[in-house]
Amino acid sequence: MRPTCTGRLVVLASAALMLVGGASVGTAQAQAQAAIGPITYSIEFSNPRESDDNDLPEPYGEVVVRAPWGQQTALWEHPDRDINTPTLPRYPLFGGAEHRYVPHPVTEVCAFVGEDDTGINDDDILADGCVPYTGPGPYTISAEGGSVTVTIYNFD
Structure with missing residues (x-):
């Protein structure tokens, strides 16, 4: 028994x-x-080693949000244009926030961003990887040359 x-x-x-x-x-x-729909966000690029005339980064690459199965939506992307890569410490440049529609659930915030250095310097890597999405708030992705902070304000 x-x-x-x-x-x-x-x-x-x-x-x-x-x-x-x-x-x-x-x-x-x-x-x-709950993370499907319009996303409101901003992005800050940081390169402490930048030492040109304005001490501001010239980022290139992409910042995305990813679904569990790998689908992604770009929040920001810019090609490397060598000496023509624009200076951009923040996106959107003049404060505020950007809006984009995300047609899938979000499980990661990712940044793969380099920083253009012309002349004798090699380009810096500001961010190279992903962090888990847990809801609205700041997400910082770093690499040896700096960092990228994506602040997600909300999904409408």
């Missing part, structure tokens, strides 16, 4: 663990699903 009673306890405990696990997965999926 004891093995049957113990077996029932194991089954009940397993069921409880499955329900708890399912609830946390469901919560994560609900948070990700």
Whole structure:
């Protein structure tokens, strides 16, 4: 009789663990699903090693948000144009926030951004990677040459 009673306890405990696990997965999926729609954000580029006339970075690359399956939406992108890469310490440049429609759930905020240095200097890498999306707030992605901070204000 004891093995049957113990077996029932194991089954009940397993069921409880499955329900708890399912609830946390469901919560994560609900948070990700809530991130579909217009996104309001701004981006700051930081290069502490910049030492030209204006001490401001000339970033190139891309900043994106990604879905769990890899689909991404670009928040900002710019090609490397050597001496013609524009100076951009912030996007949008003059304060405020930018808006973009994101047609998928968001699980990561990613930045792959270099900084153009002409002449004898090599380009710096400001950001190279992704961080998990957890809701509105700032997300800083760094590399050896600086950082990129994406502030997500909300999804409408």
